[in-house]
Amino acid sequence: MTSASTTITVKPSEDTATTDAARLRPFEPGDLPAAHALSSTLNWSHRIEDWQFALSLGQGVVAERDGKILGTALSWQFGNYATIGLVIVAPELQGQRIGNRMMETLLDQLSPRNVLLHATVAGRGLYERLGFVPAGEIDQHQGVLAAVPALAGREGDRLRPLADADVESLIAMDARGAGMPRGELLRRLFAQERTVVLERGGQAAGFAVLRRFGHGHLVGPVAAPDFDAARVLISDCCRHAEGLMRVDVYAMSGLSPWLESLGLPRVGGGTIMVRGRVPGRGPAQGGWALVTQAIG
Missing domain, CATH: 3.40.630.30 (Gcn5-related N-acetyltransferase (GNAT))
Known part of the structure; x- marks a missing residue:
């Protein structure tokens, strides 16, 4: 990088x-x-x-x-x-x-290199003229939560703080979910406010990063083995911060209705556009939420 x-x-x-x-x-x-x-x-x-x-x-x-x-x-x-x-x-x-x-x-x-970006409606025409093609959608959710219920995960799963021994495996996990290697980015994110790790069968199986961004806090990236695990990780992050919360998720994730039920309405989003080869990424590969709409 x-x-x-x-x-x-x-x-x-x-x-x-x-x-x-x-x-x-x-x-x-x-x-x-x-x-x-x-x-x-x-x-x-x-x-x-x-x-x-x-x-x-x-x-x-x-x-x-x-x-x-x-x-x-x-x-x-x-x-x-x-x-x-x-x-x-x-x-x-x-x-x-x-x-x-x-x-x-x-x-x-x-x-x-193959290039990705997230286009607004206003910018999409410019990117199409430059050879970008649509490859999916993202949903931006944002709001102030009064309270977030703790979610029960799969039996045997547990949440714990990030440990030094987790870093390389989480970087590999993120690379699968994002479709590209982002080691230095992840190391920098792990040094910020809070990273929670989902442990399953004694092994790290997912994680979420909570950090300051904009007018409040942002949750992302989120990597998880399944839909329920992604919800548990996001919920835990939301319970550890006050004020404005933001989460940018893949539209295909199915998380949007649940986020709205928590009081995080969809306030925007964008079209995933690619020039070159489309990477394997998103929920099927374990990726649920973005770092930011800019960085991906």
């Missing part, structure tokens, strides 16, 4: 094109406050810490005009796959192909 020390190369022709619109250049750590301000104008909930986390694990490009950042796009590399997210174009640059130019810059850098 790359880090922010590997920067995007912007072609000179792209960097100087349409000088009355914007120039593209690599996303630098010093751009984080401006990127955060840009996402805030669109009512995105990301904290600057969420932007910092995303950039520290990936690389990106910004669109700049008169010294002001008016567009962003980031990418993350995972073996033969990559994901793209945090694609933003300010309203004053809409219709000037800035989003297309930023995407082409990232895709040139990511070739020949």
Whole structure:
């Protein structure tokens, strides 16, 4: 997996094109406050810490005009796959192909990897023109829970905190559920607020990560051997945090009705889009909830 020390190369022709619109250049750590301000104008909930986390694990490009950042796009590399997210174009640059130019810059850098992203309705046309095809849907659930009942798991299952000895097996578990190897990402997530492990037959069989994100807490990723185990893990995370909770799940997971019954309504989502080979991922492989819609 790359880090922010590997920067995007912007072609000179792209960097100087349409000088009355914007120039593209690599996303630098010093751009984080401006990127955060840009996402805030669109009512995105990301904290600057969420932007910092995303950039520290990936690389990106910004669109700049008169010294002001008016567009962003980031990418993350995972073996033969990559994901793209945090694609933003300010309203004053809409219709000037800035989003297309930023995407082409990232895709040139990511070739020949297979690339995934989660598209809004507004962005889907752009991605289709760049060769992405739909491969599923995700549901974003968010709300404030008054109380979450403890769920009884399968007989013999137990929940426990993460242990050092679990890390490599959980990374392998996540790779199956996400369809790509994300070792460094998982290690960074495990260092955050809380990871709960589902033990079955004396072995780690699932896990969920709870951490601060946006205006509250986010649960994800979640890996589990079955639907009921995924519910037990998510429920446990919800009982260990107060205030706004968010969970982004695969629509095919069947978790949405249950999440809504807890007081977490569906407030958004997106289309999973892929350029290249579609990875095996999702509930059938043990993956139930995303890290974020941006990273996947």
